[in-house]
Amino acid sequence: xxxxxxxxxxxxxxxxxxxxxxxxxxxxxxxxxxxxxxxxxxxxxxxxxxxxxxxxxxxxxxxxxxxxxxxxxxxxxxxxxxxxxxxxxxxxxxxxxxxxxxxxxxxxxxxxxxxxxxxxxxxxxxxxxxxxxxxxxxxxxxxxxxxxxxxxxxxxxxxxxxxxxxxxxxxxxxxxxxxxxxxxxxxxxxxxxxxxxxxxxxxxxxxxxxxxxxxxxxxxxxxxxxxxxxxxxxxxxxxxxxxxxxxxxxxxxxxxxxxxxxxxxxxxxxxxxxxxxxxxxxxxxxxxxxxxxxxxxxxxxxxxxxxxxxxxxxxxxxxxxxxxxxxxxxxxxxxxx
Numbered sequence: 001x002x003x004x005x006x007x008x009x010x011x012x013x014x015x016x017x018x019x020x021x022x023x024x025x026x027x028x029x030x031x032x033x034x035x036x037x038x039x040x041x042x043x044x045x046x047x048x049x050x051x052x053x054x055x056x057x058x059x060x061x062x063x064x065x066x067x068x069x070x071x072x073x074x075x076x077x078x079x080x081x082x083x084x085x086x087x088x089x090x091x092x093x094x095x096x097x098x099x100x101x102x103x104x105x106x107x108x109x110x111x112x113x114x115x116x117x118x119x120x121x122x123x124x125x126x127x128x129x130x131x132x133x134x135x136x137x138x139x140x141x142x143x144x145x146x147x148x149x150x151x152x153x154x155x156x157x158x159x160x161x162x163x164x165x166x167x168x169x170x171x172x173x174x175x176x177x178x179x180x181x182x183x184x185x186x187x188x189x190x191x192x193x194x195x196x197x198x199x200x201x202x203x204x205x206x207x208x209x210x211x212x213x214x215x216x217x218x219x220x221x222x223x224x225x226x227x228x229x230x231x232x233x234x235x236x237x238x239x240x241x242x243x244x245x246x247x248x249x250x251x252x253x254x255x256x257x258x259x260x261x262x263x264x265x266x267x268x269x270x271x272x273x274x275x276x277x278x279x280x281x282x283x284x285x286x287x288x289x290x291x292x293x294x295x296x297x298x299x300x301x302x303x304x305x306x307x308x309x310x311x312x313x314x315x316x317x318x319x320x321x322x323x324x325x326x327x328x329x330x331x332x333x334x335x336x337x
């Protein structure tokens with residue numbers, strides 16, 4: 001249960017409204033409002049606001065995860081549980097160890113000690129592409145699209161369990177049949193992300209924000225249960241930020257768990273169900289967005305990099321969420337820039 005001195009949680013994760021040019025999976029142009037239901041609502045009602053707290057239904061659990069570089073202990077996470085079906089933000093000052101921790105969770109780096117469990121099965125030591133096949137997919141702070149391939153080819157390449165081409169399969173038509181299915185799925189997802197008109201463009205010709213959108217769309221080709229986004233809004237203009245936020249909320253409405261690293265407190269307060277704060281490699285706080293700015297440990301961690309500003313900004317967004325939504329509402333019927 002919550003401590004008696006903690007404040008009520010804001011409803012920043014409730015069915016927020018974003019303007020979309022089309023509904024997910026559907027066609028048609030024109031601006032329309034779409035409300036994405038939040039299946040995670042109420043999941044944290046009885047969860048204490050403290051580091052390492054147990055969750056009702058964790059999909060990802062880290063125990064004693066440590067990573068050292070020489071004499072520097074970059075990550076030292078005693079315990080973390082990620083609630084299934086929720087959007088969890090991972091924040092902290094620069095150098096807090098967030099991306100390193102992401103790399104350890106997804107096995108793009110190896111911890112010196114500790115274990116990670118994904119959906120009830122050990123994930124430690126499992127190759128990252130095998131984790132992707134099991135449903136844990138991540139994106140990167142610097143997008144990894146293949147610049148000299150088309151948007152559609154980038155999508156198709158991300159499909160899981162492709163059998164590949166061979167002379168025998170070519171003779172019996174097995175590859176052609178699979179390629180048709182993969183192409184159809186890629187086009188369906190591009191339509192959901194309003195990127196169908198970009199399918200033949202080289203990925204290298206896209207803007208930074210469009211590449212972020214493409215990478216998020218590519219992740220859906222793996223049929224993920226957990227998507228981990230490393231600073232998905234970094235370098236993205238406000239209009240496209242609203243587009244990305246809407247897609248993240250749509251993923252949650254489909255039952256997909258999202259964990260993301262972010263520095264923008266507006267974004268954190270707008271879409272997060274739960275916030276985890278790191279500093280100097282450790283988790284120093286957990287709780288709903290409204291609780292974080294007032295947390296003494298968090299304020300101390302941000303001293304010298306805007307502790308007071310962090311608290312004031314979070315409070316402003318929580319108290320006046322409509323200001324954030326109205327400022328840059330997006331019509332996805334137009335072209336992404």
